[in-house]
Amino acid sequence: MATDYGQGYTHMDRPDFRGTDVEERRPHRLPVGLRAPVEARTWREFGYTMLSLPIGITSFVFAVTMLSLGVGLLITFIGIPVLAAGLAGCRGIGALERTRARGLLGLDVAAPEPLRPKGGGPMAYMGAVLKSGASWRHVLYSLLMLPWSVFSFTVAIVFWAYGWLMLTYPLWFWLFPMYGGQDGIQLYGGDDGHRIYLDNPFEIGITAATGLLVTLATPWILRALTTVDRVLVYGLLGPSRLATRVVELESDRGVVVDTAAADLRRIERDLHDGAQARLVALAMDLGLAKEKLAEDPEAAARMVDEAHGEVKVALQELRDLARGIHPAVLTDRGLDAALSALAARCTVPVQVEVDLTSRPAAAIEGIAYFTVSELLQNISKHSGARNAGVDVWRAENRLMLQVTDNGTGGADVSAGSGLAGLAERLDAVDGILVVDSPQGGPTTVTAELPWRQP
Template identity: 40%
Template sequence: MQPVPTRPAGPLKVTGVALAQVLLFVPVILVFVLIVVSSVLTVVWVGMLLLLGALPLGRLIADAHRRMAAAVTGEPVPAPYLPLPPGPLRALRARALDPASWRDLLWMLWAMTGGFVLSLLVFLLMIAVVTLPLWRYGAVPLMRARSWVDRAILSPGRTEALERRVHDLTASRAVVVDHSAAELRRIERDLHDGPQARLAAVSLSLGLADDLFETDPAAARRLLNEARGTSSTALGELRDVVRGIHPPVLADRGLTGAVSALALDMAVPVELALEVPERLPAPVESAVYFAVAECLANTAKHAGAAQSWVTLHHDGALLRAEVGDDGRGGADLRSGSGLPGVAARLAAFDGILSVSSPTGGPTVVTWEIPCASSSPKTTRS
């Protein structure tokens, strides 16, 4: 991720950026020539080997100028590149087909001509005493002009944004489909191992009782009592399975009430700050509820925490959530199945999840989901 400066840079800072860009002028030329020559030579294997090194170098230089443009304008300049598949040849093909790679070439043409002239002019205005007033008032506008052109070329265009969106949706859909299939298998297994087996026992007991009703009424009565007890147990297990699909408290009390109920069941004290004044769409409420439940379960199992907290805030268009604890830390979004599963569930709603969990703690899981309320009814914990 690009760093986000707190404010635009002043004359001295932009002059330092200009000097860095002037010094990078020769590397930009060399990499541009290397990429062009390598592309021509791809008809033979030497060109492919050269491209394996040239395209990553081009991205490194472009990333450096994105950071410099962000430093001058005070706004981040995100990289537009699509994710790379594993393997050098597949990665090379992905880079070569990525429109952002060729936008980098277009930017290099600008950086070697108009961009270089602007950066050099800013630096030269500073080193000449007679032009210091011009430098004082002109350095920032000149560098902002260069930086905005850099930003326009190096940041994601409409095509890249749509392609990334399609890529993200395809990946999240595949994960959600897998998750849904796993959830269906879990429900089937829970029904098979619990209520289904007990209902089969009830049926067997009723059949035996019917056979014994005339010859041994006492034994038939005992079987009926057993069947009643078994059916009550099966009903309880069936309620547990349904509760795992969509908790009744979530339907009755909404998201804030359901999260409050989760907090009450925790052995670790949970501080709540729930600002969700309206009911949200049921699928979103369910996804957020299970995300909070998974995070709190991780806290109880692994964190060794003395305190945890849950924050929910809905501003009418975006739901922001945070679940944290003061435990030992070490949570990793890339390992296990809990947090990746949460991320996949939220990705289906355009949700973005991040984890901060340094060794020694604290662990903070945050996510954002764009969503509007589904009704004007107010629900508070």
């Protein structure tokens, strides 16, 4: 859904593979490179890597066993339930992995699309499991996890162990001469005259310095390794892009239906309370005038004159209502003229610049027009601005709108204001609304719409 992204924004919400920690958002005196080895995030990522190996072995053995057994038994009826049970078990492993990734990596991945059996009973469920693409993606994850977990476990344990062992070598090297019968760690061992030990202060210091470098590098190696895990979990254990898009379109369709219903209710209310009420009163006045025409012509003439004025007011209300549905100037002359007409009616001086060499589809033009209209109304009512500006241009296949003012600022999409409804309307057509409105101003609202040829 479109929302307020601040200075930078992106159309599609994607997971942050870097992860976030509360301690990372707090100010620190130590640089990130020095504190990384002792941060909670590093230890959680190390724990995730250590757990991946036993879980990877278990999931690989389960997947291979159930698939092999199920495929081998397909010549009999037993193979189908065995294969379905294997897929269902892999989906359970996927649920465990999503929970583990959420707790240790800070990666929140939604569950895949649920199974939709056609009918009831075990046969319908088995058919849904076998036909589900998410089930087979879980199987693929179970197969890929073992080789990757072996590699990541080996790299992580080697760097972690050797880094800390060498870094703390000055604290425990005395164990070798006291209990091991040698002067220190042996680097080279030949005959009695060609043995090299790390036993003097210089060599001990070099060992500790090397361990420090390895220890400082280990968190970044862990982050690189767990980035691959994040990609695997997000790509194979979450909902497919198609299913996500379907859910998004269903939500957008609901927004469009609600918006259309709200517009119809507004039109009905405006007609009932405005033009219709005036026309009813006009009909009654003309009826009274007709009755008085014979006995009091002068009074009847005054009543007809008043009715004539009411007709003019009713016609103006109908014109305003028609302009609110779809202005004729927009259809005839495009956004430039229509937005200039809007700016002329605004209570704040507005400078309009439209740089378009062609016109988009009528529906996109209408949405752009009413977006600017609502933003200018907000400026008139709430901003306290002295002047405003409207810029419209095309950027590749997108129609860009930007409305600025030098008012008091403080506009917020998340506050439940009209901006939130406007953002939902834009999102229904794959649009985006971005609001940059610090306290004290100025305010810049940028809208992005798809460019569709008429």
